[in-house]
Amino acid sequence: MDISLNRDLDSLNLALDALDEWVVVVDHEANIQFINQPYAQFLGIKREDAYGHKVVDVIENTRMHSVLKSGKKELSKLQKIRGRHMIANRYPIRRGGEVIGAIGFVVYHDTHQWQQINTQIKALVSDLDYYRRALDKEQTGAHYHINDLIGRSPAIQNVNEKIKKVAGGDASVLIRGESGTGKELYAHALHLLSERSKGPFIKINCAAIPEHLLESELFGYAEGAFTGAKRGGKQGKFQLANKGTLFLDEIGDMPLSMQAKLLRVLQDREIEAVGSNRLVKIDVRLVTATHQPLEKLVEVNEFREDLYYRINVVSVELPPLRDRREDIPALAEHFLTRLAGRTGRRAPKLTVDALTRMLEYAWPGNVREMENAIESAFYLSQGYKISLQALPAALTDGIELIDQHLEQGTLKERLALAEKEILEQTLVACKGNRQRAAKVLGIGKTTIYDKLVRYQLTGESFDH
Template identity: 80%
Template sequence: MNNNNQALVSPDLVQALDALDEWLVVVDAQARIVFLNQPYAHFLGLKRDEVYGQPVIEVIENTQMHRVVETGQPELSRLQEVRGRHMIANRYPIRQGGKVVGGIGTVLFHDTHEWRQMNTQIKALVSELDFYRRALDKEQTGARFHLNDLIGRSPQIQKVNEKIKKVAAGDASVLIRGESGTGKELYAHALHLLSERSRGPFIKINCAAIPENLLEAELFGYEEGAFTGAKKGGKQGKFQLADGGTLFLDEIGDMPLSMQAKLLRVLQDREVEAVGSNRLVKVDVRLVTATHQPLEKRVELGEFREDLYYRINVVSVELPPLRERREDIPALAEHFLNRLANRTGRRAPKLTAQALTRMLEYAWPGNVREMENAIESAFYLSQGHKISLQALPAALMEGLEVPEPVVYRGTLKERLAAAEKQILEEALLACDGNRLLAAKLLGISKTSLYDKLAKHLLNIDL
C-alpha cells in the first residue's frame, strides 16, 4: 500500500480485512482504487500495491463501483462475472458531510470448493432456464422472435421498435403494414412475446394461402360430419387454438368479402361458431393482422369492408422498405452470413467493398427476404473468405455498367506499357486498393509502385 492509502487504512485494519472470507474493494470519489484486500487481489492475480490509484473499471471487469459513486445509490446482491466466474456483489456509497466521497464493494463467497459448486449450479440453472424459455416460446406459444432478434439500428426501425413496445402491453388490435419481405410476421412474433399474453399461444394463418371454401373451417373449426372429408371428431379452428393468446392473420387484405363479414361478427361478439355447429363458443383472442395491400384503396373499391378495416386498424405499424433504411444492410448481411456459417460449419466470408457497395445501391424490391436469398446464393457460390461482386445474383447486376476491356495495339514498348498498366490494375483490385499490399504482391517497393502508378496515370482507390 502506498503512503496515501496507509493514511486511509491503518495496518491493524488492513490485517483484519485481509482475514475476511469476503473480497473487498474501496474506491474514492473518482472511482479510483484506494484499497483492495489480499484475498481479492490474489483472485484477480494482481499485486494490490500496483493497482492503487487506478480506475476501478480498468482493474475489475464488469464492475459497477463507478456507478455507485456517480449515483450515490447502493446496489445489493447483484450478479457479477469476474474472470469467468459468477458471484454476488454488494456495493455501497461512502458519504461524508452528506457528500459521496467514495464507495465500498464486497464479493460474497465461502470457500473455493463451495463457490465452484455454487457457480456450477448457477450455470446449470441459467442454461436450464434459457432452454425452457426457448422451448416455451417455440412449442407452447409458437412465437420465436424477440424484438432483440430483429436486426436494425436505423432511425426508422428504432421508431417501429418503440411503437411495438408501447402497444404490446394492451389488447388493442394491431395492423402491421409494409411491402412483402419487410418482416411483418417477425414483428407479430415480437409483439406477442412482449405482451401480457406471452405465455399463451401464438397462432398464425395466411389468408392468401388457403382456398376460400376452406378458410372458414380453418378459422372457426368444424364439427364431425360438417362436410365431405371432415375429420372424425371435428377440428378446432385457429380462433379456438389462440384462446388466451394472439391470433396473427397474415395477408388479411386478400381475405374474401364473405369471410370478412364472419370475421367482423367474431371480433364484435367474441364468440365463434364452428362449421356444422349451432353452438357459440367464447374466445379471448388478441388480433394482430398484416398486409402489403393498400386497404384504404380496397375499401374505396368495395373490396374490403370499411367496418372491418376500422376494427383491425386500432393501432397501425408501418414497416419501412429496405431501400429506406440502407444503413441496416451491412449488419443484416453479416447476420445472414454468420447464420449460414454456423449452419454449414464454414468460416463466415466477408463482402468485398464492391459487393457491399452494389448491395447498398440496389433497390431491393423484395426487401429483407430478397436480401437473405441473395446472401445465401452468394455464400454457396463463393470460394474462400470473400464474396465478390461477381458472386451476387444476376438480378443485382442488371443495369450495372461494366467497362469494356481496352485493347491496345502499337509498338512493343506501347504494348508492354499497356500490359504493365493492366497488371497494376489487377493487383490493386485484388488488394481492394491497398497500395502497400499491392506492392508486396507484385514484389516491388512501395516507391516503385507509386512511380508506376504516376507513369500510367492510375488512381484506383477502392
Template identity: 50%
Template sequence: MGVKDSLLTDEMMDTIIANAFEWIVVVDHRGDIIYLNDSYSAFLDVDSKTVIGKHVTEVIENTRMHHVVQTGKEELADLQYIRGNYMIANRVPIFNRNKEVIGAYGTVIFRDTSEWDKMNSHVKSMLGRIRNYLQEYEQQTGVKYTLEDIIGKSKLIQTLKEKVKHIASSDVSVLIRGESGTGKELFAHSIHQLSNRSSMPFIKLNCAAIPEHLLESELFGYEEGAFTGAKKGGKKGKFLLADGGTLFLDEIGDMSLPMQIKLLRALQEGEVEPIGAGKPIQVNVRVIAATNRPLEKMMEEKRFRDDLYYRIHVIPFHIPSLRERTEDIPMLVEHFIQKICKRTGRRITSVTPDALAVLSRYRWPGNIRELENVIQAAVHLSTGDKLTLEALPDYLTESYSIPFGSKSLKDTLEEAEKQAIIQTLENVNDDKLEAAKLLGISKSSLYEKIKKYHIG
C-alpha cells in the same frame, strides 16, 4: 541478492507470458498474428513460430480478433467455441498515441484441464437447458422470434422497436403494413412475446394461402359430420386454438368480403361458431393483422369493409422497405453470413467493400427476404473466406438503380424523388432545413413530400 538483481527482466517476462495459464494472442492492424504464447500454441497444436504472419482466422476457429482491429471496440467475457470446447475470450484493441488501432491482444481464460473440463461440461449443460427451454416454449406457444431477431440500428427500426415495447402489453388490435419481405411476421411474434399473453398460444393463418372454401373451417373449425369428408371428432379452428393468446392473420387484404363479414362478427362478439355447431363458443383472442395491400383504396372500391378496417386498425404499424433503411444493410449482411455459415459449416468471415457497395445500392424489391436469399447463394459460391463481388448474382451488378420500365413514368419519377429525399435526410442527420436547401426546394414543400411519401 541486491535490489537490482531482483528486478523483473525481459527474459523473465517472456517466460511468464509464454507459459501463462491464460492463452494469449496478439495481432497487428491487418489481423495477422504477431505473437502466440506457448500455452495457446500447445492447445491449438501449432508451432508458435510458424504461425507468425498468418491471418488469425487461419489459426484460431471462431476468432473475432480481426473484427476488433476493424471496429476498435473491445469484447470482454465472450463465449468462444475452440476445438470442441467453450472458452471465455477477452479481446482488446491496441491504440497508438494518435488513437489509431495498430493491433489487438486476446486472452482465453483457462486454468487446468480438469477444472476446465468441469466448467466446459457445465456450460454445455446450461446451453442445452436453454435450447430445450426455447424449443419447448416455441412448441407450446408457436413463438419463433423476439425483438432481438429484428436486425437494424436505423432510426426507423429503433422507433418501431420502442413502439412494440410500448403497445405490447395492451390488448388492442394491431395492423402491420409493409411490402412483402419486410419482416411483418417478426414484429407480430415480438408483440406477442412481450405481451401479457406470452405464455399462451401464438397462432398464425395466412389468409392468401388458404382456398376460399376452406378458410371458414380453418378460422372457426367444424363439428364431426358437419360436411362430407369432415374429420372424426371435428376440428378446432384457429380462433379456438388461439384462445387466451394471439391470432396473427397474415395477408388479411386477400380475404373475400363474405369471410370479412364473418371475421368481423367474431371480433365484435368475442365468439365463434364452428361449422355444424348448434351454439357459439366464447373466445378471448388478440388479433394482429398484416397486409401489403392498399386497404384504403380497396375500401373505396368496396373490396374491403370499412367496419373491419377500423376494428383491426386500432394501432397501425408501417414496416419500412429495405431501400428506406439502407444504413441497416451492412448489419443485415453480417447477420445473414453468420446465420448461413453456422447452418452450412462454411467459413465466410466478412464481405469485401465493393460487394457491400453493390448490396447497399441495389433497390431490393423483395426486401429482407430477397437479401437473405442473395447472401445464401453468395456464401455457397464464395471460394475464399470473404464474400466477394464475383459471388453476387449478375442482376445486382447490372441493375441496382430504379427499375425503369417496370413502372409508369409517374411512379418512376415519384420513386426517384422519394429516394432522393430519404438519402438527403440521412446524409444531413434528418436536418429538414439543410435537406431542403440541398434539394433546392422550400422547407414547406419538403414537409409536404415527406407526408406524401410517408417518410420517417
C-alpha cells in the same frame, strides 16, 4: 412539540404530497394518521376528514389492517378502488420490535401502467433469457423476439419502440409494409412482449387458403359437417389461439363473405364452428398484416370499412429496405453468420465492392430478397470473401439502382456518395442532433463531426 419539529413534519408532508405514489399511514388500531393529498383527491375526500377513522371505512378493499395483524410486508398486490385496479405495496412500522402502525403506497394507479412497465422490462432482459425463450418458442409457436430483429436505423428503431408501447395491451394491431419487410417477424415479437406471451401464437395466411376452406380453418367444424370431415370435428385457428394471439397474414386477400363473419367474431368475442349451432366464447388478441392499401380496397368495396376500423386500432408501418440502407451491413453479417452456423463453415466477409453494390441496389423484394441473395452468394463464393461476381445477376447487372449517378465514378467516390446519403438520412431522422445521429450509426462524436465537415453537412440544417 417544538418549532423545528413542526417545520420538519410540514416539510415531510409537502414531500409526500409531491409524490406520484399515493400514501396512507395508519396507527396500531388501523386508524388513519396521514394520507397524502393526491390519494385523498382520488378518493374524493378531504384528508383531514379521514384522520382518526378506520382505514377500512375510507379505502375499499384495503389490507392495511391485515399487515398490522401479520406484521409482514405485502408487495405488488392488486387492489381495486373505485372501479380501477391498482398495484400497492404495504409495510409494517416497528418500534422496538413491536408493530405500531403501517404505511401503504399505491405504486401504479392502473394496471395499464404496470403492463407498460412490464413490457419495457421484458425488452431489456430479453438478451439474458435466451434459453427460457427458446423453450417458450416451442410451447407458443412464436420464434422471434424484438432483439432478434436486426437494425439500428432510425426508421426501424421507431418501429421497435412502437411495438414495445402497444405490446402490453390487447388492442388489435395492423402491420403494414411491402412484401419481404418482415411483417410476420414483428407479429412474433409483439406476442412475445405481450401479457399473452405464455399463451399460443397461431398464424394463418389468408391468401394461401381457398375461399371454401377458410371458414373451417378459422372457426373449425363439427363432426359430420361435410363429407370427409374428421370424426369428432376439428378446432379452428381461433380456438387454438384462445388466451393467446392470432396472426392473420395477408388480411387484404380475405373474401368479403369471410370478412363479414370475422367482423361478427371480433364484435361478439364468440365463434360458431361449421356445422354446429353452439356458440363458444374466445379470448384472442388479433394481429393482422397486409402489403395492400386497405383504404383503396375500402373505396372500391373490396374490403369492409367496419372491419378495417376493427383491425386497425394500432397501425405499424414497416419501412422498405431501401429506406433503411444503413442496416444492410448488419443484416448481411447476420445472414452470413447464420449460414456459417448451419454449414460449419467460417463466415465469409463481403468485399468492399460487393457491399457497395448492395448499398446501391433498390431491393424491391426487401429483406427477404437480400437474405436470398446472401445465401446464393454464400454457396457460390470460395474462401473467406464474397466478391461482387458472386452476387446474383440482378445486382451485378446494375438493375434497380436507386440513384443512377452512383454507377459512375471510382469505388472510393461511390462509397463516399453512399456514406453521405446515409448521414443525411440519419440527421433528418434525428432532427439535426449530431450526438444522437452518431449513436444511431455506432460511431464516435469526433468521427461524425469529421464526416460532416468532409461532406459539407451541418446538423442544424436538418432540424425540421
